[in-house]
Amino acid sequence: MFKSVLVANRGEIACRVFRTARRMGLRTIAVYSEADAQALHVREADDAVLIGPAAARESYLDAAKVLAAAKATGAEAIHPGYGFLSENADFAEAVMAAGIVWIGPQPSSIRAMGLKDAAKKLMIEAGVPVTPGYQGEDQSVETLTAEAARIGYPVLIKAVAGGGGKGMKKVDRAEDFADGLASAQREGQSSFGDPRVLIESYITRPRHIEVQVFGDSHGNVVHLHERDCSLQRRHQKVIEEAPAPGMDQATRDAVTAAAVRAAKAVNYQGAGTIEFIADASDGLKADRIWFMEMNTRLQVEHPVTESITGVDLVEWQLRVASGEPIPLAQADIPMKGWAMEARLYAEDPAHGFLPSIGRLDHFVMPDDIRVDTGVEQGGEVSQFYDPMIAKLIVHADSREAAAARLADACREVEVWPVRTNAGFLARCLDHPRFVEGDVDTGFIGAEEALLIAAKPSSLSIAAALAAVGIRADEAVFDYNNAAPPWNDGLFAFRMNASAKTGVTLYHDGERVQGELLGVHGGAARHSTFDLRTDDGTFQALGSPAFVFINGEQVAMAETGDGRVVVFEEGDVFEFLPRLTAAAGGSTSDGGLRAPMPGKIVAAPAKAGDVVTKGQPVVVLEAMKMEHALTAPFDGVVAEFNVAVGDQVVDGAVLAVVKAD
Template sequence: MFRSVLVANRGEIARRIFRTARRLGIETVAVASDADLEAAHVRDADRAVRIGPAPAAESYLSIPDLVAAALESGAEAVHPGYGFLSETAAFAEAVQAAGLIWIGPSPEAIRAMGLKDSARERMIAAGVPVTPGWQGDDGSEATLLTAARDLGWPVLIKAAAGGGGRGIRRVDNGADFAAALAACRREAQAAFGDDRVLLERCIEAPRHIEVQVFGDAHGGLVHLFERDCTLQRRRQKVIEEAPAPGMTAEVREAVCAAALAAARAVDYVGAGTVEFIADARDGLRSDRIWFMEMNTRLQVEHPVTEAVTGVDLVEWQFRVAAGEPLPLSQDRIALNGWAVEARLCAEIPERGFIPSTGRLEHLALPEGVRIDSGVEAGDEVGPYYDSLIAKLIAWAPTREGATENLAEAC
């Protein structure tokens, strides 16, 4: 096992990774922009390195500055957290080129799953069911409109390089297609620097089901069952739970097998999440769940999986990155109870839940549930990063008990 780790991130996820590192006796190194020099994650770490001005593009998204910080600190490994550069193959390559341990999948796997269109093609070749749709090189409006008509309205136009709910437009008829396509391309170019799109049939009674997978460098690959992330606002997850409500043994076997096939297709090593869309008009059915994308990192909602399996996923990340085999085989991973997670954000509900900024004069988080928090009372919620304050994770033997525990905590 390596002796020190730099977390190339901030806030809640940095603090959560530090917690496992401390338990394992690993020295922790934080990075901080000028806006975060006195932040909670900096206070938690054994050491901290300044990486640049407050704007993320000049700090948390600066590969040269992050690698330089890791080398300056003497850290042996780099954990990217989630968001920022966590799914950037060039960052993984730069870390490895500097002689450091990258805690994540290979750059090749990140690239393979980074573009939705090429990922769809790879999944089709691997026999993984994908949402009916279109992807290709001829992205002309005429070609896309013809493909949309063949799929049948409504359709989704999606950014090929998209993620986080951005670069998506629903279109209900041909008359609205051109305007929606242009808007989607503008958003995709602004958000991802890539205006290519693909089409998917719009599932009108959708469930968002995702499967946690984990691979090692020795050929080991397991799943840790599924999560349900259907409750969203503006395509952003707000409530997540594990396992998925209404999941049968047959459907679970099918969707978990598909997730493993997806991971196997890119020789996946580390923690990853394979996301599926389900047509739930008649409940969950094995022939109505399709691959959407794979997130090649730790997910925000990973604590619900930890709660129902008893596995510390960050510890597994550390051990696999250090060259160890997976700690458990598939037959030793079992579901136990139910877990539900709610995200607590600084927002203004009466203004459409836009982010709110300022000093947290008072912050009292409840007992009786797991709290993963990025701030403490007296800290600032600034304008430069996301407005997540904390995640509240409740567990109980049943779904009813878990939701009651969460409601009481909130």
């Protein structure tokens, strides 16, 4: 066994690999960009090397810099994690040529499975069923358009070198094909340096089933059962579980056998995943499940497999890379209970799932489950990398118990001012269809309005009003010799006062009205009073550090700038004592503002164009995804202030639409 390992990655996967490596007594080495100088994975490693600027192509994707760091630190092995260089066969070859152990499959296996079109051809030869479609060399618009028509709409356009939902576009109508193709090609070029695509028949009730496989240098290949990753949004996985709901043993045997055949076809070594697409319109059946692609690396969702098998997959990777055989025979790999994983993203579901970036001033995770993360309170979520900030993983005896436990965990998440999808995840897990196992990749799209809906309850509103009262009460007695910004309208607060005092707050631009009734000073700087909202009356007790409403403690964050932030059921609600303009997107005057820093990648409209409400005007790329800013109403593009290729800052006015 080698004595040291460098992880050519960042964030939670780097921390995850370090955890096992330390347990095995290995020296750990991190690499980091300038943006990650203070990152958790850097501090957790025994050694760390700066490899370049924030942009991934100048740091984490620069194979020469990573290899130089390994040589400089005497690293005996390199673990690529997932993403970045993990499926780069040239990098794997360079590592091996330098006499460093590559913790991954052979370069030939990576190449064989790295391009979706070539992999499909190989699987056909190996007798593995594949999804009907087109994976030809001719990439002309004319040929691709004709093939889409032959396959029949809807179709799925996929970047041949893609992954993680990037470079993947569903097209429902022939007239939308050209736009979908152009977007898929741009994302393929931007994310993978390859604009080529393939086209597949879009299955109307698809389930995403995948099988964890493992091979070694002694010719052994095993599977560690299946996972279901059907809960997706825009082709990005949101919740994963193992095993797959509704799969009988005969179907499981057929799918796992096909996965092992696929791995053996490329002499696979190390951890890999064979991904299948299933037509679930009549349940899971072996003859309605097709090979989709292989990921020649460890998967984000590997913890659910670890949970049901009791296997540490990273330990297996390290041992197999050092020449050891797979630790267990197929018959000895257990499958116990049910596991689920939720991906906590830095994004705002209430505002179109826009990625959220910035400092994590408040970061609290549930403490009774497994949480894999690469950030901590005081850390930073950068615009340069994937918005996933943590994975919440649970294991239970049954699927119902696992779903309930994970939903509870999501409700315990507290993150501010970066927004997350925690409340959205909890609502997914609580949804009757999900609980019953009635899932497919269209579940979130079909139920999105209900899943996104998050309004502050009367409890949250009462807590916010109480916080305002507490701060105003405190300001009157000058506890901190500092006057909060809401003093002007609240100077009438007094201990032991009986007069009603109105308080007006705003949440997302909507007014919240309330009254404080009979404010009473409490002991030890605690304020106690009654308050009224539109939904009734409440009793409040609190201090600047906590608030109880009717005896129930409400989680809150201290912003220090006059806002009140309340956490409830995984959601976060911000209240302001004054009306503020919403940031980003379109404004009432027709201005299209950048919702975050990014790069202009397309300009579907130009100054002078007549546009209709909802029509794309400019496309921004940020955090590896495209975001189309659309016309807020029918009108004319009066101003167009950017060009393709421009880098823009948060809030910049990109274009202005005037009413016709």
